[in-house]
Amino acid sequence: MNKMILKYFLLSIFSIFFIIYLLYIEKESKIEHHLKDTSISIDKNYKLIYSYYKNIANLIFDNHINKQEILKLVSRANDFTLEKEILRDNLYKDLKKTYKVLNNNNLKQLHFHLKNNESFLRFHRIKEYGDNIEEDRDTVKYVNKTKKQIDGFEEGKIYNGIRFVFPLFYKNKHIGSVETSFSTLAMTSEFVDKLKLISNYLIKKSIVDKKVFKNELTNYKNSYLKDYYVEKTTLEFINSKISFDKQMCCNQTVIKEFNKRIDKEELFSIYSKNCKKIITFKKIYNPVTNKFNAIFVVITDDNYAENKNKNFYFISFIISFFISLFFCFLYKYNIYRENIKNNLSLTESILNSTDNAILVISNDRKILKYNSNFIDLWGLPISIVKKGYDKEVLDFVMDKIAQPDDFIKKVNYLYDNPKKESFEYISFKDGRIIERVSKPMYIDNIVVARVWGFRDKTNEIKTKKELEKLNKTLQKRVEKEVSLSRTRDKKVVEQSRLAQMGEMISMIAHQWRQPLGAISGAVISIQSKISLGKFDLSIELDREKFKIFLEKKINQIEAYIKFLSTTIDEFRDFYKKDKEKVYISTSQVIEDVLKIVETSMKNKNLILDLDIQDKNPTLLYKNELMQVILNILKNSEDNFLEKNQEIKEIKISTNFKDNKHIITISDNGGGIDKEILPNIFKPYFSTKEEKNGTGLGLYMSKTIIQEHHNGSLTVNNNNNGVVFTIII
Numbered sequence: 001m002n003k004m005i006l007k008y009f010l011l012s013i014f015s016i017f018f019i020i021y022l023l024y025i026e027k028e029s030k031i032e033h034h035l036k037d038t039s040i041s042i043d044k045n046y047k048l049i050y051s052y053y054k055n056i057a058n059l060i061f062d063n064h065i066n067k068q069e070i071l072k073l074v075s076r077a078n079d080f081t082l083e084k085e086i087l088r089d090n091l092y093k094d095l096k097k098t099y100k101v102l103n104n105n106n107l108k109q110l111h112f113h114l115k116n117n118e119s120f121l122r123f124h125r126i127k128e129y130g131d132n133i134e135e136d137r138d139t140v141k142y143v144n145k146t147k148k149q150i151d152g153f154e155e156g157k158i159y160n161g162i163r164f165v166f167p168l169f170y171k172n173k174h175i176g177s178v179e180t181s182f183s184t185l186a187m188t189s190e191f192v193d194k195l196k197l198i199s200n201y202l203i204k205k206s207i208v209d210k211k212v213f214k215n216e217l218t219n220y221k222n223s224y225l226k227d228y229y230v231e232k233t234t235l236e237f238i239n240s241k242i243s244f245d246k247q248m249c250c251n252q253t254v255i256k257e258f259n260k261r262i263d264k265e266e267l268f269s270i271y272s273k274n275c276k277k278i279i280t281f282k283k284i285y286n287p288v289t290n291k292f293n294a295i296f297v298v299i300t301d302d303n304y305a306e307n308k309n310k311n312f313y314f315i316s317f318i319i320s321f322f323i324s325l326f327f328c329f330l331y332k333y334n335i336y337r338e339n340i341k342n343n344l345s346l347t348e349s350i351l352n353s354t355d356n357a358i359l360v361i362s363n364d365r366k367i368l369k370y371n372s373n374f375i376d377l378w379g380l381p382i383s384i385v386k387k388g389y390d391k392e393v394l395d396f397v398m399d400k401i402a403q404p405d406d407f408i409k410k411v412n413y414l415y416d417n418p419k420k421e422s423f424e425y426i427s428f429k430d431g432r433i434i435e436r437v438s439k440p441m442y443i444d445n446i447v448v449a450r451v452w453g454f455r456d457k458t459n460e461i462k463t464k465k466e467l468e469k470l471n472k473t474l475q476k477r478v479e480k481e482v483s484l485s486r487t488r489d490k491k492v493v494e495q496s497r498l499a500q501m502g503e504m505i506s507m508i509a510h511q512w513r514q515p516l517g518a519i520s521g522a523v524i525s526i527q528s529k530i531s532l533g534k535f536d537l538s539i540e541l542d543r544e545k546f547k548i549f550l551e552k553k554i555n556q557i558e559a560y561i562k563f564l565s566t567t568i569d570e571f572r573d574f575y576k577k578d579k580e581k582v583y584i585s586t587s588q589v590i591e592d593v594l595k596i597v598e599t600s601m602k603n604k605n606l607i608l609d610l611d612i613q614d615k616n617p618t619l620l621y622k623n624e625l626m627q628v629i630l631n632i633l634k635n636s637e638d639n640f641l642e643k644n645q646e647i648k649e650i651k652i653s654t655n656f657k658d659n660k661h662i663i664t665i666s667d668n669g670g671g672i673d674k675e676i677l678p679n680i681f682k683p684y685f686s687t688k689e690e691k692n693g694t695g696l697g698l699y700m701s702k703t704i705i706q707e708h709h710n711g712s713l714t715v716n717n718n719n720n721g722v723v724f725t726i727i728i
Contacts, residue, residue, distance in 0.1 A: 004331065010526075012327035014550050019323070020316045027312045031305045035269040035278060042197075042280045042298045043267055049190045050162065053106075054151060057164035057180045060107070064098050065166070065178055074178075075170040078114050088121050088129065099123045106186035108161045111179040112168075113140050120176065125158055128213075133157065136211045138288035139165045143177045152287025153294060155207050158216045160184060160231065160294070185234045191298060192238065198299040200238055201284070202228035207293055225255065228295065254279065262295075271305045278302045357454040360441070365390040365415065368449055377434070377454055402427040414438050418447040425457065432458040515560040518600045522553045522560070559596050566623050581619040586654050586661050586728070587612045589622055593629045604637060604648070611653035614661055618728070624704045625728075628713070631697040632665050632724045639669040639722075663726040671717035680715065 064070075070091065077087045091112065099110050103123075110123040117134040134141045136157055139150050143165045151164040161181035168176045184201040191199040202223050212220070220229040257270050258281065269280040277299055284294040357374035361367060367388045375385060378400070384392050394411065398404045407426060414420055422438040437453040526549075529535060535546035590612070601608060633650065640648040649668045654661070672680065679685050683699040705713040711728035 004334065008327045008331045008334075010550065011554070012324055014547075014554055015327070016320045016323050017547055018551060019319055023312055023315060023319070027308050031271065031308055034302075034304050035271060038278050038300060038302070039267045039269045039280050039282075042269075042300075043282060045191070045195060046187070046282060046296060049187055052190075053162060053182050053186060054164060056105075057151070057182070060102060060180050061164075061166050061178070064095065065180075066168075068170075070094060071168055071170040071175065074112060074114070074120065074168055075173070075175040077120055078116075078175055084120075091121055092123070092126060095123070102180075106182050106189070107180060108159060108183035108186070109156075109163075109179060109181035111181065112176065113137075113144065113178070114176045115144055115174055117141055117144055122158075128158070131157075138286060139163055140177055140179065142288045143167050144174075147174050150287055153201075153284045154286055155203060155211050155293060156181075157211060157213050159219065160201070160203055160208075162187065183234070184231055185237055187296070188234055188238060198238060200230055200234055200297050202230060202295040202297055204293060205229055225258065271302075273305075276301070276303060276306050278305075355455070357456075359393075359452040359454075361390050361450050361452065363418065363448065363450075367393070374454065377456055400428055400430070402429050414450065418450065432456060433461055434458075515563050515596065518597065519557055519560045521600060521603055522556050526550065526553050556595070556598070563596055582622050583617050584620055584622055585615050585617045586620075586625070586663055587615050588617075589620065589625050590629065590652060590654065590663070592622075593626050593633070596626075597630065597633060600637070601633075601650075604640070606637065606640070607647070607649045609649060609651040611651070614654040614656040616656050616661070618661055620728070621704070621708055624708055628701040628704050628726065629663070629665065631701045635697065636665075636667040636669060636722075639667070643670060645669060661728045663728075664723060665726075666718060666721060666723040668720040669722065670720070671722050672715070674717075677715065677717070681713075 073087050073091045073094070077084050080087070095110065099107070102110070108124065112120040113133065114120050117132055117137070117140055119129050119131050119133050122128050133156075137154065139152070139154050142148075142150055144167070147167045147169075149164075149166050152162070154160065154163050156163075159181075161183050163179050163181045165177055165179045167174060168178055188199045188201070191197045202225060203220070205227055208217070208220055208229050219232055221232050221235060223230045251272070251274055254270055254272050261268050261270075262281070262283075267280075267282050269278050271278055280298045280300065282296040282298075283292055284296055285291060286293050354371075355373065357377040358369070358371050359367070359374050360369040367385065367390060370385060374380075375382060378393075378397050380393065380396060384396055394408065398408070401407045410422065410424070414422055418440055421440070422436070424436055426434045426436050428434065433456075435455045435457045439451050439453075440447045441449040441451055529546075529549065535542040535549070537543050537546060590610075594608070636650050645668075647668070651664075651666050653664045656662070681698050681702045685699075702713045705711045705726055705728070709728050711726065714725050714727075716723055716725075
């Protein structure tokens with residue numbers, strides 16, 4: 001009883017942990033998927049806003065800059081060095097009003113460059129000019145060299161920005177370039193004002209420190225990430241709405257996750273549990289060098305992960321409760337079944353030792369037990385009884401009874417009143433008189449079934465009447481003859497029943513021995529670990545190891561139990577032609593077999609060498625092919641055991657040749673005697689002791705391969721052992 005309690009306790013704990021683990025994996029998967037969706041959405045919005053400003057930049061260039069009078073001034077600046085000051089002033093005056101209007105609409109910079117990459121006019125710093133920006137401004141250098149337009153994020157000597165650089169031509173001659181640049185504030189304000197999302201750019205310190213004028217470094221401020229700056233103007237705008245640093249919730253967990261992913265991913269999102277926000281990071285690259293320059297960060301209020309976590313804890317609690325309840329019920333139910341089993345076992349002993357015809361029916365009117373006397377008395381086909389339903393039997397016997405209406409009325413009455421008992425005689429149309437006794441079966445004062453007892457009283461009643469007329473001396477003779485007749489009948493029925501039972505057990509025993517042994521081995525392994533205290537369950541690490549160990553063993557036991565169940569079905573359906581094939585590779589079948597025998601092989605110190613080349617799927621009877629492989633492996637194991645061999649090796653190889661799937665299983669067990677070799681596939685041929693086999697395993701295996709798969713199973717000896725070859 002204590003072992004059963006421990007069994008169900010461990011099963012309930014394992015089930016709870018296993019299901020909660022699956023729920024946790026699902027929850028984390030959904031949160032990760034949601035984070036990816038958020039990243040994709042942010043990226044799409046970023047590209048839309050970027051495209052919007054690109055269109056504006058093109059309009060500015062087409063409508064205000066790409067004009068002959070403007071281009072002429074820039075052209076002359078390339079040719080007349082002494083007139084540069086005048087030309088610069090004229091250019092500034094021509095575009096001053098336009099720049100102010102555009103500057104109020106987030107245009108950060110309007111910057112003209114000569115064709116030698118010299119800064120000609122910065123509208124945002126008109127006194128800063130004449131410096132060559134070739135080393136610091138890759139976009140300008142690129143446009144003046146290739147005479148092609150380019151755009152993207154780039155750090156400059158004063159400010160960074162989203163830069164759109166256009167080549168300038170006057171009279172089909174390249175004269176320099178012009179840049180229309182929008183500030184990072186332009187992008188962030190679009191996210192803040194229109195999408196209601198806090199965002200900002202984090203620029204790499206190494207780039208800012210290298211490019212920006214020393215007196216312009218005050219435009220930047222350290223960010224919460226040590227290797228990155230934020231632009232003050234943009235930060236002040238965001239902080240006027242809400243604190244950016246506070247919104248970031250940038251704790252050590254977020255920073256650690258950021259550092260782990262920033263070098264591997266271009267776009268990713270992190271969920272901050274502290275403030276229930278999603279932080280999305282998009283890497284920004286220099287459009288010319290394609291070097292990583294900055295990060296665009298967006299903060300999203302989001303309760304999805306929080307809700308998923310709450311649901312996970314709630315569902316985990318509910319599942320734990322109901323699993324505990326279920327296993328408690330299962331424990332009670334199994335105790336109840338054990339009691340029923342014991343009672344039925346007692347009933348079966350009575351059935352086999354009595355001359356009466358006995359039938360045991362459950363409360364839901366299903367047949368639980370019967371004896372051969374019952375079949376004979378009523379003349380029932382065994383197929384009807386095996387259906388297992390009382391109604392089928394009643395329908396068949398109604399035509400035999402002289403008064404069927406009274407008979408069925410009494411039967412229904414007893415079923416409706418389960419505690420009632422009954423004794424009466426039933427008259428048959430053929431003249432027989434049957435004594436019927438019906439009593440309820442109790443377990444713990446609960447009616448669990450009804451027992452029907454029948455005895456043919458025809459001869460007895462006739463004899464009684466005759467004996468009244470005959471001499472008393474004849475009574476002993478009649479009783480002796482009746483007794484001898486009953487004894488002979490009983491022996492014949494008993495021998496028949498035992499022969500059928502022995503044949504079935506003999507045919508199935510070989511198939512069950514290995515998985516039953518493996519189940520026992522797995523249980524002993526678990527018990528050993530527990531009894532020896534291999535795991536200290538007060539330590540979290542040991543609990544986790546125990547959980548993994550227990551999960552593995554229980555999965556193995558479940559596989560063995562499933563195999564035991566399917567073995568009966570496979571044995572029953574063995575010669576049927578209407579089974580369904582599945583599309584599967586021979587390597588997968590072998591893998592499933594090894595899952596079953598792995599523990600057994602390890603316990604017996606078997607060395608397994610796999611050479612799996614064929615992974616092409618084909619139509620197979622999976623369970624049958626598994627049965628064949630298991631039979632061959634079992635024969636090798638038994639051979640090793642008999643010879644007490646120290647080094648035990650089994651090699652399994654597969655390959656695909658000439659449109660055939662070939663499986664080869666060999667061992668180093670010394671081979672099979674040449675005189676025996678031709679007979680090993682014959683039915684009931686075995687070299688083992690009776691307790692170890694009946695000689696059906698290899699016979700069935702050959703039948704499965706030849707008749708069910710149109711293949712071949714052959715065997716031959718090699719230098720070290722035996723080789724089985726399956727070709728399908």
